Amino acid sequence: GIQVEQSPPDLILQEGANSTLRCNFSDSVNNLQWFHQNPWGQLINLFYIPSGTKQNGRLSATTVATERYSLLYISSSQTTDSGVYFCAVDYGGATNKLIFGTGTLLAVQP
């Protein structure tokens, strides 16, 4: 099956710093989503981005489908950005089920 790998596995930042999270996938995908799981366990949609670039405030994401990777950029990080960031892919077929990566644990320190 498709493999989804994220890097780095964990990251510690000082408030105000920028970061880039990476998601590599081993096969062509129809859909790619980025999620933030906050320290209370809630899963928050960040981006639906099968290709191209999108921005939402301090966050932006780029997916290069032909090279099978996606990047999530966090600028001017805040303590509320802490949590686990997951990418998830749907590689097609009849069911559209998402395959999740292993996640990047981000801790933003004041």
Add this chain to the structure above:
Amino acid sequence: NAGVMQNPRHLVRRRGQEARLRCSPMKGHSHVYWYRQLPEEGLKFMVYLQKENIIDESGMPKERFSAEFPKEGPSILRIQQVVRGDSAAYFCASSPVAGGLTDTQYFGPGTRLTVL
């Protein structure tokens, strides 16, 4: 427009009891997915349902687990005779009818099941 709703948010069961988890999709969404997140792990797909039909249950354990999405009412994930290894967060997601195309899945807050 309310988001995906799940209840209960926390559920405690003793070994051998039954657990019933409910999921109400977003208004207008007829596709429901259940995922399980074991402690310290990512989410894993369990089952995909449309109204009154199970489309893909390839991620669901063969025994003790069942799911339904009736014509009326929420989707139910049922776990019979729970064991400690069932302790996890169970997330439901929904997506709109998309004419066969993929679309964004919206996730509920999850149900955290603890088996004593």
